[in-house]
Amino acid sequence: QFIGLLDVDGILLQANETxxxxxxxxxxxxxxxxxxxxxxxxxxxxxxxKIRAAVxxxxxxxxxxxxxxxxxxxxxxxxxxxxLKPMKDDAGKVVLLIPExxxxxxxxxxxxxxxxxxxxxxxxxxxxxxTDTHFIIRYANPALERMSGFDRNELIGRHIRxxxxxxxxxxxxxxxxxxxxxxxxxxxxxxxxxKSGTSYEAEVTASPVRDKMGTIINxxxxxxxxxxxxQLERELRQAHKMEAIGTLAGGIAHDFNNILSVIQGHTQLTxxxxxxxxxxQHSLNQVLVSCGRAKDLVSQILAFCRQSDHAKRPTQLLPxxxxxxxxxRSTLPATIEIRLDIKIPPEQSVILADPTQIHQVLMNLATNxxxxxxxxxxxxxxxxxxxxxxxxxxxxxxxxxxxxxxLLSVSDTGHGMDRSTIERIFDxxxxxxxxxxxxxMGLAVTQGIVKGHLGAIxxxxxxxxxxxxxxxxxxxxxxxxxxxxxxxxLRTGRERILFVDDEEPLMEMGKEIxxxxxxRVTGSISSRKxxxxxxxxxxxxxLVITDMTMPxxxxxxxxxxxxxxxxxxxxxxxxxYSELVDARQAQAMGIRQLIMKxxxxxxxxxGIRRALExxxxx
Numbered sequence: 381q382f383i384g385l386l387d388v389d390g391i392l393l394q395a396n397e398t399x400x401x402x403x404x405x406x407x408x409x410x411x412x413x414x415x416x417x418x419x420x421x422x423x424x425x426x427x428x429x430k431i432r433a434a435v436x437x438x439x440x441x442x443x444x445x446x447x448x449x450x451x452x453x454x455x456x457x458x459x460x461x462x463x464l465k466p467m468k469d470d471a472g473k474v475v476l477l478i479p480e481x482x483x484x485x486x487x488x489x490x491x492x493x494x495x496x497x498x499x500x501x502x503x504x505x506x507x508x509x510x511t512d513t514h515f516i517i518r519y520a521n522p523a524l525e526r527m528s529g530f531d532r533n534e535l536i537g538r539h540i541r542x543x544x545x546x547x548x549x550x551x552x553x554x555x556x557x558x559x560x561x562x563x564x565x566x567x568x569x570x571x572x573x574x575k576s577g578t579s580y581e582a583e584v585t586a587s588p589v590r591d592k593m594g595t596i597i598n599x600x601x602x603x604x605x606x607x608x609x610x611q612l613e614r615e616l617r618q619a620h621k622m623e624a625i626g627t628l629a630g631g632i633a634h635d636f637n638n639i640l641s642v643i644q645g646h647t648q649l650t651x652x653x654x655x656x657x658x659x660x661q662h663s664l665n666q667v668l669v670s671c672g673r674a675k676d677l678v679s680q681i682l683a684f685c686r687q688s689d690h691a692k693r694p695t696q697l698l699p700x701x702x703x704x705x706x707x708x709r710s711t712l713p714a715t716i717e718i719r720l721d722i723k724i725p726p727e728q729s730v731i732l733a734d735p736t737q738i739h740q741v742l743m744n745l746a747t748n749x750x751x752x753x754x755x756x757x758x759x760x761x762x763x764x765x766x767x768x769x770x771x772x773x774x775x776x777x778x779x780x781x782x783x784x785x786x787l788l789s790v791s792d793t794g795h796g797m798d799r800s801t802i803e804r805i806f807d808x809x810x811x812x813x814x815x816x817x818x819x820x821m822g823l824a825v826t827q828g829i830v831k832g833h834l835g836a837i838x839x840x841x842x843x844x845x846x847x848x849x850x851x852x853x854x855x856x857x858x859x860x861x862x863x864x865x866x867x868x869x870l871r872t873g874r875e876r877i878l879f880v881d882d883e884e885p886l887m888e889m890g891k892e893i894x895x896x897x898x899x900r901v902t903g904s905i906s907s908r909k910x911x912x913x914x915x916x917x918x919x920x921x922x923l924v925i926t927d928m929t930m931p932x933x934x935x936x937x938x939x940x941x942x943x944x945x946x947x948x949x950x951x952x953x954x955x956x957y958s959e960l961v962d963a964r965q966a967q968a969m970g971i972r973q974l975i976m977k978x979x980x981x982x983x984x985x986x987g988i989r990r991a992l993e994x995x996x997x998x
Contacts, residue, residue, distance in 0.1 A: 382460070382481035388474055390415045390435035399481070404453035415479060420450050438464040438477045447484070459488040507582070510589070511599045515540050515557070518598070527582075527605050529575035540601075545571040545579050556586055560599050563588050569606070577800055580607045633678050637956030638883050640678075641978035644671040645889040648981045652896065669703075675978055676736035678956075692833070694858040695738065697729040697786055698722065701762055704742040708760075712750050715757025723765035729786050730860055731853040737829045744822045745790040745849050752794025752847060763789040766855065780836050784855040791848040797841040805839060870982055871989045872898040875922035879903045880910040880938065881954070882930040890925070897985055907933035911941055918946045923992060928955035936961060936969060943970050950991040954979065 382399035386392055392415050400407055403419045410418045416431040427448060434444045445463040452458055460481035467476040501508050507524035511517050520535045528535070528543055535542065544553055548571040559566035565587045571579055582603035589598040644667075651664045705718055712718070731738075742762075749760050767787045769780050797805065806827045830837045834854050841847040877899050881887040884905050891903040902921070904910040907930045914921060924942060928935035939951045953966055956977040966974040972991035975983060 381483070382479075384415075384479045386415050386435065386464075386477040386479060388439045388477065390432065390439075390477070392418060393476075402450070402452055402458075423451055434464050435477065438466045439474055441466050441468070441472075441474050447488075448481070450481075458483055458485045460484060506602055506604045508600065508602050509535070509540070511540055511601070513561075513596060513598070515599065517542075527574075527580070527603075528572065534575075543572045545573040547571075547579070556584070560586055560588055563596060570603070572603075580605050581610055582606060633956050635956070636678055637675065637977035638886055640671055640674055641956075642885045642889055644668060644978045644980065645886075645893055647671070649889075649893060649896065652981070671978060673736070673739070675976075679736070679976075692732045692734050694730050694856055694860045695733045695735050696726050696860055697731055697733075697738065697788065697853070698724075698726040698764060700735060700738055701742060701764060701788070704739060704746060705762060707743075708746055708750070712760075713755065713757060715755065716750055716753055717757075717759045719759060719761040721761060721763040723763065724786070728766060728855070729764055730856055730858070731786055731833070732856045732858065733833055733853065737832075741826050741829050741851065742788075742790075744826045745851075748822060749790055749792035749794065749847065749849075752792050752796075754794070758793035758846075761789075761791045763787075763791075765789070767852070769852070779831075780852060781834075781854075785835070785852040786855050788851040788853065789848060790851075791846060793846045796843045796845045796847055797839075798843050802839055802841060806837075870897060871985045873988065873992070874898055874900070875988075875992060876900045876920060877902070877988075878910060878914060878921045878924045880907055880925070880930075880935075881905065881927040882907070883927070886927070893981055893984070894925075894988075897981075897988075899988075907931075907935075907938045911938060914942050915945060918942075918949075921949075923950045923952065923988060925952045925954065925988075928953055928961065936966075936971070939969065939971055948995055950995040952987055952991055 381396075382402065383396045384392060384399060385394040392411055392413055395407055395410060399420070400410075403410075405419055414432075415421070415435065416428040421428045421431055430446070430448075434446075437444050443463065443465055445461070447459060448462045449457055449459050461484045462479070462481045465478045465480065466474045467478060469475050501521050504521060504523055507527045508519075508521045509517050509524050510519040517535045517538055517540060520530075520532050522532075524530075524535070525532055530542070541553075552568055552570055556566045556568065556570070565585065567585045568583075569581060570584050571581055573579055583606045584601060584603040586599060586601040588596045589600055591597050647664050647667045651661065651668070654660055654664070701720065705720060709718060746760065746762070753760070765787045767785050769782050769785055806823050827837055830851055830853075836852045838850045839847060840850075877894055879887060879890050879894060879901050880903075881890060882905050887903045887905050891901045894901045902913065904913065907926070910924075910926070911933065914924070924939070926935040926938050930938075933941070935953045935955070939953065943949050943951065947970075950972045951970070952973040952975060953961070953971050954975050954977055955961065961974070963974045972994050973987045975987050979987075
């Protein structure tokens with residue numbers, strides 16, 4: 381404590397030892413000076429004026445008090461609670477003034493530190509709340525208000541369970557409460573519930589707060605919303621899965637298409653040999669349709685993994701719907717009734733589409749509907765109609781241009797969905813199914829396909845009232861290409877062909893098909909052996925048909941070797957996976973035709989004639 385003595389004019393008469401030592405001066409060097417001109421006040425002209433004014437006030441008999449700062453001899457800044465007290469004689473006249481200064485530096489620094497901390501917590505991006513020992517919220521920062529949607533006044537005085545999401549596992553909350561009451565810090569992840577009812581995941585650190593005696597007086601919790609971060613982690617894992625699927629798809633595409641080639645080829649051969657009146661024709665045609673669908677599915681998987689565009693063509697929606705429902709009837713429980721409600725003729729259900737993708741949309745919606753009804757059964761209804769979209773559109777139609785649309789509606793009598801589920805139903809990886817029940821990608825992919833077809837999809841549902849999906853596809857007036865007759869328009873010939881494929885069933889089948897078309901065929905399951913045959917008699921062959929992926933020489937290597945012997949040799953390259961070579965690359969190598977497996981008889985017949993005709997032009 382600093383203390384001194386002034387006369388009524390502010391002249392210093394006396395100063396105690398503490399104040400002199402603080403300034404590093406002798407009493408003789410300051411006594412007799414106006415108090416505001418002493419060493420304690422020289423660092424600030426503003427302070428000097430303030431002290432001069434305070435002396436005048438105190439001389440009038442008033443007690444004056446305020447905070448001032450001084451620099452010690454070591455250069456450190458100190459804060460003082462300064463006062464001037466007037467001393468009066470018996471007549472009430474002011475005769476002396478007593479200046480007094482109490483060092484409040486530590487208190488001031490503590491207050492400033494507290495203010496800094498309070499400001500930091502108030503402005504923190506992470507949510508902070510403080511509770512008492514009964515977990516009643518006593519403080520909540522603005523970040524918690526933003527994160528939770530609750531106003532601070534709605535939180536203070538409430539148990540922290542106001543934020544807890546009771547739909548998730550209770551044990552992390554119990555674990556946190558137990559750790560805190562035992563005086564330990566707890567860290568982990570918790571699911572909280574916003575005021576809106578939306579769940580979010582947070583990374584939490586909760587700590588006990590103790591007084592000077594070590595008694596727990598509060599708990600402080602800091603949490604960070606990691607919902608988006610967790611979502612990105614999940615998407616990254618899914619992206620890695622998709623990358624692995626892409627690699628796997630490329631690996632199996634060749635083998636799978638080889639299997640399809642055998643099935644399709646022998647089916648076509650059988651079909652060719654049967655009379656049109658045969659009752660087996662219908663069954664064989666169904667096999668060929670399924671082979672085509674399987675081929676398209678492999679192409680779609682490969683295209684999806686490469687994120688490439690899908691070719692669209694005028695397609696009637698009604699036959700696709702009928703095909704999907706026919707497939708579903710054999711797989712769904714008998715307790716589910718399937719209804720088809722057609723409001724338009726087939727020729728008015730034409731859209732510009734990739735049939736395989738539309739097939740996928742129908743399967744996704746139908747299987748979702750079946751899943752929502754479960755074992756108790758119900759009704760699955762698919763409806764086709766038309767709708768005219770005008771400028772006055774509903775919110776879910778806002779992305780649609782005015783015009784005529786084919787409307788596909790899929791409804792069920794299942795358990796339905798609440799509003800929060802509907803809001804997330806098209807989110808990638810969101811699923812209401814249990815572990816192993818689904819990836820949560822079905823409806824996200826469905827929405828992506830629909831948007832890719834310039835359409836829109838909406839959902840209506842209530843708990844216990846079933847669900848209705850409505851899908852809009854722009855109608856097109858382009859003409860649908862006719863389905864080719866497997867027995868007609870087959871171009872034949874008498875040329876000599878060397879047919880090479882390392883899969884013996886494929887080689888035998890290809891040889892038989894080509895011979896059926898009238899060609900003279902030499903077959904080989906060894907690319908090295910085929911090269912030897914050709915090298916011995918290059919003029920014995922008018923055309924070479926070779927597989928791409930083979931163990932000794934690849935198709936392109938074999939073609940290059942043969943064309944080095946006979947430069948204008950027409951070569952057809954067959955592949956079940958086009959990642960290694962495309963039509964442009966094949967053409968640059970001198971290969972006349974690139975045909976994807978499984979190939980159809982008419983496709984191969986036409987390809988052979990084109991390759992031979994091109995060679996005649998050279």
